[in-house]
Amino acid sequence: MSNPSLPTDAPPLSGSELEEALRAVGARRYHNLHPFHRLLHGGELDRDQVRAWALNRYCYQAMIPIKDAGLIARTDDRELRRAWLQRIVDHDGKQDGEGGIERWLRLTDGLDLPRAYVMSMRGALPATRFAVAAYVHFVRERSLLEAVASSLTELFSPGIISERVAGMLANYSFISTETLSYFETRLSQAPRDADFALDYVKRHAVTRSQQQAVIDALSFKCDVLWAQLDALYFSYVEPRFVPPGAWSPGAEQA
Numbered sequence: 001m002s003n004p005s006l007p008t009d010a011p012p013l014s015g016s017e018l019e020e021a022l023r024a025v026g027a028r029r030y031h032n033l034h035p036f037h038r039l040l041h042g043g044e045l046d047r048d049q050v051r052a053w054a055l056n057r058y059c060y061q062a063m064i065p066i067k068d069a070g071l072i073a074r075t076d077d078r079e080l081r082r083a084w085l086q087r088i089v090d091h092d093g094k095q096d097g098e099g100g101i102e103r104w105l106r107l108t109d110g111l112d113l114p115r116a117y118v119m120s121m122r123g124a125l126p127a128t129r130f131a132v133a134a135y136v137h138f139v140r141e142r143s144l145l146e147a148v149a150s151s152l153t154e155l156f157s158p159g160i161i162s163e164r165v166a167g168m169l170a171n172y173s174f175i176s177t178e179t180l181s182y183f184e185t186r187l188s189q190a191p192r193d194a195d196f197a198l199d200y201v202k203r204h205a206v207t208r209s210q211q212q213a214v215i216d217a218l219s220f221k222c223d224v225l226w227a228q229l230d231a232l233y234f235s236y237v238e239p240r241f242v243p244p245g246a247w248s249p250g251a252e253q254a
């Protein structure tokens with residue numbers, strides 16, 4: 001279902017009305033609602049299905065700093081660049097052994113997926129790669145306001161991350177606090193990033209059409225996240241049809 005469009009002759013929303021409209025998008029479309037997440041958090045997946053999730057999601061992690069660099073390259077706003085640069089540092093770290101991507105690789109290490117295989121992205125599902133690439137292109141090509149707004153899914157991520165960490169630790173013997181350390185850091189980084197982006201969007205989306213554009217950008221981003229889980233579900237849960245070339249257990253050894 002698409003978002004109800006704001007009527008063309010309506011006056012612009014106030015900042016708090018715009019925030020409410022954005023939160024309503026998350027309530028209907030965020031990937032916490034996807035059945036794959038329900039299985040993942042509820043302990044209903046086997047180890048190979050969890051491995052498939054971690055392997056695919058690496059692609060998202062790896063592309064986030066590339067999309068953030070794309071945004072930085074486009075803006076002459078020094079404050080925006082400075083805030084956004086912190087996101088790149090958070091993911092890449094300042095030196096070897098630091099940063100979110102490294103912490104994600106500790107999760108894939110803990111699941112016995114060789115780093116070189118994970119980082120090559122050879123085993124990723126085609127739909128994962130396409131969804132992630134669509135996000136990078138969106139941020140490069142749409143207005144800066146839409147680019148910032150597309151990050152606003154992070155308004156909703158602390159809820160799902162808390163649910164995921166608790167659920168996975170409780171339900172999977174092969175998951176530990178150490179292997180999930182990525183998410184601990186995100187619990188403080190995501191609200192900081194989302195607060196900045198929300199404030200930016202409220203200040204800059206002042207016309208009705210700009211406000212509609214940011215609502216649509218957030219919907220698009222929800223679709224980026226949702227499509228990745230659809231692909232995981234189809235390939236590894238039901239009907240378990242793995243596309244040619246994508247990972248199946250043992251392929252990482254080949």
Ligand SMILES: O=C(O)c1cc(C(=O)O)c2c(n1)C(=O)C(=O)c1cc(C(=O)O)[nH]c1-2
Pocket residue numbers: 064150151152153154156157160161186225
């Ligand atoms: O675990 C999650 O469910 C989740 C969701 C999201 C999101 O909502 O986009 C991000 C992350 N994690 C995340 O770890 C992350 O670094 C991140 C960056 C961004 C972004 O759009 O810039 N979203 C997310």
